[in-house]
Amino acid sequence: MGLSTAYSPVGSHLAPAPLGHRRSAQLHRPRRALLATVRCSVDAAKQVQDGVATAEAPATRKDCFGVFCTTYDLKAEDKTKSWKKLVNIAVSGAAGMISNHLLFKLASGEVFGQDQPIALKLLGSERSFQALEGVAMELEDSLYPLLREVSIGIDPYEVFEDVDWALLIGAKPRGPGMERAALLDINGQIFADQGKALNAVASKNVKVLVVGNPCNTNALICLKNAPDIPAKNFHALTRLDENRAKCQLALKAGVFYDKVSNVTIWGNHSTTQVPDFLNAKIDGRPVKEVIKDTKWLEEEFTITVQKRGGALIQKWGRSSAASTAVSIADAIKSLVTPTPEGDWFSTGVYTTGNPYGIAEDIVFSMPCRSKGDGDYELATDVSMDDFLWERIKKSEAELLAEKKCVAHLTGEGNAYCDVPEDTMLPGEV
Ligand SMILES: NC(=O)c1ccc[n+]([C@@H]2O[C@H](COP(=O)([O-])OP(=O)(O)OC[C@H]3O[C@@H](n4cnc5c(N)ncnc54)[C@H](O)[C@@H]3O)[C@@H](O)[C@H]2O)c1
DSSP: OOOOOOOGGGGGGGGGOOTTEEEEEEOOOOOOHHHOOOOOOHHHHHHHHBBBBBOGGGGGSSSSGGGGGOOOEGGGGGGOOOOOEEEEEEEEEETSHHHHHHHHHHTTTTTTTTOOOEEEEOOOOGGHHHHHHHHHHHHHHTTOEEEEEEEEEEEEHHHHTTTTEEEEOOOOOOTTTOOOHHHHHHHHHHHHHHHHHHHHOOTTOOOOEOOOSHHHHHHHHHOOOOOOOOGGGEEOOOOHHHOOOOOOHHHHHHHHHGGGGGOEEBOOSSSTTTEOOOOOEEETTEEEHHOOOIIIIIIIIIIHHHTTHHHHHHSSSSSOHHHHHHHHHHHHHHHHHOOOOTTTTTEEETTTTOOOOOSSEEEEEEEEEEOOOOOOOOOOOHHHHHHHHHHHHHHHHHHHHHHHTOOOOOOOOOOOOSSSSSOOOTOOO
């Protein structure tokens, strides 16, 4: 049969690991479970010879978590050629609410494809390490055939090693009475450190999606601290705002939301964000031709989208986690699959070289298209009018002010913080 195993007991992971010690797992499942072949890591390959099972005491094995310690190999002739090279994905804040939804979407194959095996590298904080073990246990119990490796840790220099994607979700929430400037400083420090770690150990073409708030400026800090990684590879998540805008337009027009296209969120992921109804389309027609209620478009629509996160918190007492995870999945899919003809998607990206006249050297949400290779181009077939431009400038001013607040974290001298208004994040009330 050519099947061989090295096995260590599932319960072995229950003893707490010393802080700072990374534990990972390499999964090589039997063909029966995978419905195809398995990839053999260097470590596992060393343990498996001539189809004979070998066992290694878990205590002597580094990088091993529970069931992911089980290693299997198949004879070369049993391997199919349909499986792609493993994609390494780091997720920070992996024990948090958003990740609790996202990790299972990633492991299911829904995001990177049903023929794409993945490794999940989970980064937590010291306080969340035990919860991280719980997350890894749930991943064990889910028996995902595409999930080949799981590792957990609190040191970004270990967790980010060789990663192809870094989904940076972990951040501190704004506490009661905390100024936006204080939040920028506290969370900015996290993203400066993580940028340095990515620069040192990640794949040089790693794609980075910053979710932790304030995500635009955190993404700017992160890219400034990772000079060896193309600035173009950094994104701030505004896809949730786009999805919310599509939903509101569909509701108002009385159509299913798959009829809504070309929706752009311009600017900052804050209440200055600009949901663009000038360029958006419903069933291929300009929104303004379908929705004649200009007052609704100019006032209610914009405010509803900007404040949707806060409204949701008021309803059920916690911030949107599931729909955020969905939007992260959407944001990645938009980069790894070709954009439908004529459409585009919103993502917060580095402005240098933008054709719209938006200030250079900030991270600003704009309309993009991808060929599905992980890269993107800015859409150029975009209309602008005074109403749209005025609002874009307001969001731009906010981001320029945020940038000054974090100058000490971007290598641009002393910080001077004077954010014009203490605007809210969309999830704040
Ligand atoms: N961009 C968006 O559209 C969007 C939408 C919703 C939420 N968010 C933001 O996403 C972030 C996470 O939200 P959540 O609901 O999952 O929060 P959460 O509090 O449930 O989880 C955050 C997790 O991050 C961990 N963490 C904190 N500092 C860390 C660090 N330095 N390294 C690794 N992990 C760290 C915490 O221990 C916690 O487990 C927040 O900043 C939130 O404001 C962004």
